[in-house]
Amino acid sequence: MLHKLFRRGMSCEDVLEVLQSYLDGETDDATARQVLDHLHGCGHCDRESDVYLRIKVSLRKRATAVDPEIRSALSRFSERVARGEIR
Amino acid sequence: MAPMTDTHASFERYVLPELDVLYRTAWSLTRSDVEAQDLVQDTLLRAYRAIDRFDGRYPRAWLMTIMRNANINRARKKKPDLLDDPDATFERSLAFAETQGPEELVLEGEFDATVEAGYRELPEKFREVVELVDLNGLAYQEAADVLGVPVGTVMSRLHRARKRIRHHIEEVGLDLAGGGS
Numbered sequence: 001m002l003h004k005l006f007r008r009g010m011s012c013e014d015v016l017e018v019l020q021s022y023l024d025g026e027t028d029d030a031t032a033r034q035v036l037d038h039l040h041g042c043g044h045c046d047r048e049s050d051v052y053l054r055i056k057v058s059l060r061k062r063a064t065a066v067d068p069e070i071r072s073a074l075s076r077f078s079e080r081v082a083r084g085e086i087r
Numbered sequence: 088m089a090p091m092t093d094t095h096a097s098f099e100r101y102v103l104p105e106l107d108v109l110y111r112t113a114w115s116l117t118r119s120d121v122e123a124q125d126l127v128q129d130t131l132l133r134a135y136r137a138i139d140r141f142d143g144r145y146p147r148a149w150l151m152t153i154m155r156n157a158n159i160n161r162a163r164k165k166k167p168d169l170l171d172d173p174d175a176t177f178e179r180s181l182a183f184a185e186t187q188g189p190e191e192l193v194l195e196g197e198f199d200a201t202v203e204a205g206y207r208e209l210p211e212k213f214r215e216v217v218e219l220v221d222l223n224g225l226a227y228q229e230a231a232d233v234l235g236v237p238v239g240t241v242m243s244r245l246h247r248a249r250k251r252i253r254h255h256i257e258e259v260g261l262d263l264a265g266g267g268s
Binding site for chain 2: 020021024026047051052054055056058059060061062063064066067070071073074075077078081082083084086087
């Protein structure tokens with residue numbers, strides 16, 4: 001494992017620890033670069049990354065669009081609040 | 088037309104762009120169209136009253152904290168019989184979402200259906216975080232603000248939830264390695 005640390009900066013264990021945060025864009029730039037470098041050189045972690053990315057994309061498809069009628073009602077309400085008509 | 092006040096301008100700048108996120112988050116918290124609209128309206132009013140004290144940094148996180156407080160206040164007053172059946176409401180919302188992109192939903196249909204089944208089996212606390220982050224697009228800190236929990240709790244629940252979904256996919260024997268199902 002030590003040779004991986006020297007060769008790739010982060011071990012597989014390190015990468016798997018932060019992988020989901022990385023996919024969510026929640027790691028700092030330096031960590032993100034190290035994860036990306038590791039993924040380019042490690043088939044196992046790259047497949048892990050693909051799995052969680054597919055799950056994330058699939059879940060995202062379940063996001064509900066706001067019903068246009070509700071959106072319109074809330075816009076009208078918020079505009080009235082913005083004008084100070086409702087307090 | 089009357090000139091725009093600073094309060095009005097700040098409200099338009101920081102609050103109005105977040106309307107959709109506010110509604111989806113409110114729906115996640117209430118599981119009801121009517122309750123979600125009420126909660127958003129309450130949040131908008133509270134935000135308007137507080138906006139002169141807002142420093143302009145992280146408006147979504149600020150709004151999530153306001154919504155959380157509004158929701159706590161509402162929960163104290165709420166009568167249980169006013170709630171919609173959460174599953175029925177969720178079904179209606181999904182049915183609406185599915186009209187948005189049928190071609191996309193056809194692709195990887197089996198994989199998506201399995202993910203959906205795994206998602207529905209999650210304990211409520213896990214599903215709630217998945218909904219806020221993956222479906223509604225909140226950052227970890229924003230989800231923590233609206234739930235009133237540490238950001239580490241959001242991360243832990245979210246990551247464990249996805250692992251459970253992954254485990255469910257493996258259990259039904261779907262190929263996780265390929266790009267398609």
